[in-house]
Amino acid sequence: MTPTATFTAAELEAETERLFKAFLHVDCTPGKSWDYDACRKFAPLTLEINRLKKEKDAVILTHSYVEPEIVYGVGDFKGDSYFLSLKAREAKAKMIVFAGVVFMAETAKILSPDATVVVPDRGSGCSLADSLTGDQLRKLKAAYPDAAVVCYINSTADVKAESDVCVTSGNVYDIVSALPQQRILFVPDRLMGENIRTELKRRGVAKEIITSDGTCIVHDVFDAAAVADARARFPGLKVVAHPECTPEVAAAADFVGSTGAMMKYVKTSEAPYYLMLTECGLVGRLQVETPDKHFIGGCRLCPYMKLNSLEKVRDALAAPRADQIVTLDEDTRRRAARCIDRMFELAPRD
Numbered sequence: 001m002t003p004t005a006t007f008t009a010a011e012l013e014a015e016t017e018r019l020f021k022a023f024l025h026v027d028c029t030p031g032k033s034w035d036y037d038a039c040r041k042f043a044p045l046t047l048e049i050n051r052l053k054k055e056k057d058a059v060i061l062t063h064s065y066v067e068p069e070i071v072y073g074v075g076d077f078k079g080d081s082y083f084l085s086l087k088a089r090e091a092k093a094k095m096i097v098f099a100g101v102v103f104m105a106e107t108a109k110i111l112s113p114d115a116t117v118v119v120p121d122r123g124s125g126c127s128l129a130d131s132l133t134g135d136q137l138r139k140l141k142a143a144y145p146d147a148a149v150v151c152y153i154n155s156t157a158d159v160k161a162e163s164d165v166c167v168t169s170g171n172v173y174d175i176v177s178a179l180p181q182q183r184i185l186f187v188p189d190r191l192m193g194e195n196i197r198t199e200l201k202r203r204g205v206a207k208e209i210i211t212s213d214g215t216c217i218v219h220d221v222f223d224a225a226a227v228a229d230a231r232a233r234f235p236g237l238k239v240v241a242h243p244e245c246t247p248e249v250a251a252a253a254d255f256v257g258s259t260g261a262m263m264k265y266v267k268t269s270e271a272p273y274y275l276m277l278t279e280c281g282l283v284g285r286l287q288v289e290t291p292d293k294h295f296i297g298g299c300r301l302c303p304y305m306k307l308n309s310l311e312k313v314r315d316a317l318a319a320p321r322a323d324q325i326v327t328l329d330e331d332t333r334r335r336a337a338r339c340i341d342r343m344f345e346l347a348p349r350d
Contacts, residue, residue: 005048015043022072022288034068045310046073052317059093060313061108063100064259065281065305070099072288074313080259081107081153082168085340088112097317099308102326103129106157109326110336117326120312124304126154128244131214132188134158134332140185144210148181151339152189154216157328159187160336169243170258171347172196177205178346188214195243195250218300219244222277226298227252230275234296238271242278249277266290281305 007015016039023034046069053060053074061084062075071078077087081104088096088108096117098105103126105119137159141149151163152172160166167175169192176184176196184207186193193211200207219242227249231237240262241253250256255265259282266274266286273294276283280299287295316324328336 005044005051007044007047011047012040012043015047016040019043019046019069019073023068042069042073042310045314049074049310049314049317052314056095056317057093058095058097058317059087059091060097060099060317061087061104063104063281063305064263064285065279065302066099066308067281067306068284068288069310070308070313071281071285073310075099078285080168080170082170082258083260084108085111085153089344091115095317097313098326099313100124101126101129101304103154103156105326106328106336107153107160107340109328110157110160110333110340113330113333116320118316118320118324119326120309120316120324121307122323124307126304127217128152128154128189128214129156129159132156132159132212134162136212137162137187140187140212144183144185146181147183147185147210148179149185149187150176150179151187152192153343155188157332157336160339161332162335163187163339165342165346166339167343168258168347170261171343172243173199173203174348175343175346176200176207176209177203182206183208183210185210187212189216189244191215191220191246192243194247195245195256198247198250216244218279218302219277220246221300222246222249222298224248224252227275227277230296230298234273234275236272237275237296238266238269238273239275240265240277245277253277263289266293279305 019039020036059076060074062071062078085107089111091112096108096115098108101124109117149163151159151166153168190211190213193209197209222245239253240255273296275298279302283299
């Protein structure tokens with residue numbers, strides 16, 4: 001840890017206590033600790049970042065998959081892509097720091113064009129979003145000219161700009177069902193596309209779902225055999241999966257839903273054990289926010305999300321390098337904004 005500001009002993013001790021209370025139940029990342037000594041090391045940086053936020057009129061958006069010291073130490077809002085997209089649209093701050101991956105920071109720039117949007121590490125890509133380019137999507141559109149183009153929010157700005165409507169894993173079924181077109185070109189997630197096809201059939205909705213071939217390197221590795229083994233070892237276990245998992249895993253789970261929906265399910269259900277088939281950062285949040293719940297192994301780490309760090313957040317906030325600043329061609333931004341606005345129009349209200 002390399003803070004560049006100084007604080008009094010009392011300030012550091014108070015911040016250490018705050019962090020320790022927040023991290024008390026976190027134990028989900030192999031090789032990392034959030035004990036009192038770790039919190040003491042975090043404290044100078046979290047204090048510095050929180051001071052810089054006020055000076056810069058900045059807001060920090062933190063995805064649930066990044067490390068707890070970012071989520072609970074400096075984040076103003078924490079959640080999944082959809083929730084953070086809403087917060088990006090509502091943000092009036094001069095600067096937005098997006099602790100997540102690059103496509104999420106692009107979404108923030110699409111929705112808050114006047115803000116300076118920065119990403120802590122430009123290398124924080126996404127196997128799913130990076131699986132399809134705007135040029136590739138244009139070729140798919142030419143092959144299926146009668147299809148409505150529906151892009152998952154885990155996509156680049158170029159792909160959003162070429163799409164009719166954006167969706168999340170939480171609102172995709174309602175939005176696709178509402179579209180007048182019978183043929184749907186869903187990009188970029190092949191596995192989610194397969195799960196959409198299955199769920200819409202179960203609901204009695206006749207749609208032809210065509211997909212591109214992207215997958216998430218976190219969620220595509222889970223398998224149904226491991227689920228069966230876990231059930232045998234932990235009677236009463238509830239299995240919670242993301243729709244980016246394979247159809248076989250989705251079928252074996254007790255609940256399939258978005259990041260936000262998974263959190264709600266765990267918080268409102270009762271079970272002796274939970275197996276979370278998603279990224280470990282979400283399990284860390286649940287450990288903090290539902291300390292009475294018991295989680296068994298199974299989560300996977302996203303190497304891209306873990307590129308975020310307090311030091312990188314601080315540097316991007318204090319004096320962002322050119323590669324940390326998100327810029328978009330205005331025509332691309334406007335077309336992508338229409339795609340996202342269409343989602344907000346069609347998404348069901350809670």
